Amino acid sequence: NSILSIVLPAPKDPVLSVIFAYRDDPSPVKLNLSAGTYRTEEGKPLVLDVVRRAEQQLANDLSRDKEYLPLNGLPEFNKLSTKLILGDDSPAVKENRVVTIQCLSGTGSLRVGAEFLATHNKERVIFVPDPTWGNHPRIFALAGLSVEYFRYYDPKSRGLDFNGMLEDLGAAPPGAIVVLQACGHNPTGVDPTFEQWEQIRQVVRSKSLLPFFDSAYQGFASGSLDSDAQVVRMFVADGGECLIAQSYAKNMGLYGERIGALTIVCTSEDVAKKVEDQVLLVVRPMYLTPPIHGASIVATILKNSDMYNDWTIELKGMADRIISMRQQLYEAIQARGTPGDWSHIIKHIGMFTFTGLSEEQVHLIAKEYHIYMTYDGRISMASLSSKTVPQLADAIHAVVT
Numbered sequence: 001n002s003i004l005s006i007v008l009p010a011p012k013d014p015v016l017s018v019i020f021a022y023r024d025d026p027s028p029v030k031l032n033l034s035a036g037t038y039r040t041e042e043g044k045p046l047v048l049d050v051v052r053r054a055e056q057q058l059a060n061d062l063s064r065d066k067e068y069l070p071l072n073g074l075p076e077f078n079k080l081s082t083k084l085i086l087g088d089d090s091p092a093v094k095e096n097r098v099v100t101i102q103c104l105s106g107t108g109s110l111r112v113g114a115e116f117l118a119t120h121n122k123e124r125v126i127f128v129p130d131p132t133w134g135n136h137p138r139i140f141a142l143a144g145l146s147v148e149y150f151r152y153y154d155p156k157s158r159g160l161d162f163n164g165m166l167e168d169l170g171a172a173p174p175g176a177i178v179v180l181q182a183c184g185h186n187p188t189g190v191d192p193t194f195e196q197w198e199q200i201r202q203v204v205r206s207k208s209l210l211p212f213f214d215s216a217y218q219g220f221a222s223g224s225l226d227s228d229a230q231v232v233r234m235f236v237a238d239g240g241e242c243l244i245a246q247s248y249a250k251n252m253g254l255y256g257e258r259i260g261a262l263t264i265v266c267t268s269e270d271v272a273k274k275v276e277d278q279v280l281l282v283v284r285p286m287y288l289t290p291p292i293h294g295a296s297i298v299a300t301i302l303k304n305s306d307m308y309n310d311w312t313i314e315l316k317g318m319a320d321r322i323i324s325m326r327q328q329l330y331e332a333i334q335a336r337g338t339p340g341d342w343s344h345i346i347k348h349i350g351m352f353t354f355t356g357l358s359e360e361q362v363h364l365i366a367k368e369y370h371i372y373m374t375y376d377g378r379i380s381m382a383s384l385s386s387k388t389v390p391q392l393a394d395a396i397h398a399v400v401t
């Protein structure tokens with residue numbers, strides 16, 4: 001009998017299982033609000049104009065080859081990525097205590113960081129928000145860390161359970177790792193205020209916890225690269241350690257290029273050197289060296305001030321469109337007199353919003369209205385357009401009335 005017949009069913013991933021259900025729905029009006037990828041007003045994926053120009057420039061440069069990159073990736077890309085997240089005048093960078101390794105987008109950065117921590121961090125417990133991105137628990141568990149949750153989302157207020165969060169972080173053992181989503185929290189769309197982040201920082205530092213930032217949406221949440229990096233910079237400014245996973249999937253639309261970076265801020269240059277050597281011991285047997293194309297696109301754009309400016313304009317355009325979808329959906333729900341307070345839709349930030357719909361309401365909307373969202377009631381605002389907002393508002397009205 002075949003060996004493969006022992007394959008166990010995969011655990012239900014809230015994002016993937018919906019994508020398959022949507023794919024199998026024959027309805028001509030079906031609407032997929034589950035995948036966290038940007039869509040234009042016409043419902044199409046977007047390749048940024050500045051990315052097309054960068055690729056053209058690269059294709060015309062006949063001096064380029066396809067040799068292996070160094071284990072830590074394209075040096076220019078690493079330097080520019082560090083600057084993008086930490087800012088132009090970061091003391092940590094000036095003191096050479098920052099390590100940046102090009103990784104396979106945000107997921108790869110998280111996994112490489114987790115494998116490094118599983119070997120070297122004395123505390124193997126990693127706290128993640130409740131709820132958090134569906135892939136986080138498995139990334140960290142498979143790396144050998146033990147995953148625990150801290151309270152984050154309050155279903156009643158559809159906002160942050162701030163006291164619960166502070167209490168749980170305050171009770172974490174010294175040296176524990178804490179995953180903090182830098183902006184545009186997935187799946188809830190709920191971010192702490194800057195004042196709340198300052199209190200979170202104080203607890204993290206006073207309890208000697210190790211922050212691991214997941215920065216998958218820099219610039220994509222507020223429309224400003226600097227504003228969406230404020231939280232990370234607030235922690236780095238206090239001289240403490242942290243890890244940061246960066247992704248260019250959303251803010252540069254490079255989903256399929258798998259381009260991101262793991263940055264580790266250490267307490268000294270000497271520690272940074274040792275940390276870099278140990279991280280590269282993770283990389284070499286995992287995928288040897290990272291892919292060259294995505295890194296070359298990013299470096300081409302970040303090192304040229306005109307292209308960088310063009311990028312910030314297109315990036316703000318994407319963020320603004322998502323914010324206007326929030327406004328339009330909120331107004332459409334108000335216009336229908338749908339019962340309940342729906343102001344969270346315009347208070348939330350980033351790609352996603354937790355609608356607050358129950359799992360059975362989500363299933364009902366899929367069955368009756370052919371509108372697909374993840375079972376936790378998350379919708380990707382980027383998947384909406386002015387044309388489809390009424391369809392969603394009608395469906396929400398029907399299932400909550």
Ligand SMILES: Cc1ncc(COP(=O)(O)O)c(CN[C@@](C)(CC(=O)O)C(=O)O)c1O
Pocket residue numbers: 015034035036037104105106107108133135181186214216246247248249255260
């Ligand atoms: C918070 C967070 N971190 C990291 C990643 C990883 O992205 P990357 O590896 O492409 O850089 C995602 C993507 N989450 C998506 C957009 C994709 C998915 O889960 O399939 C989502 O729909 O939630 C994310 O939402």
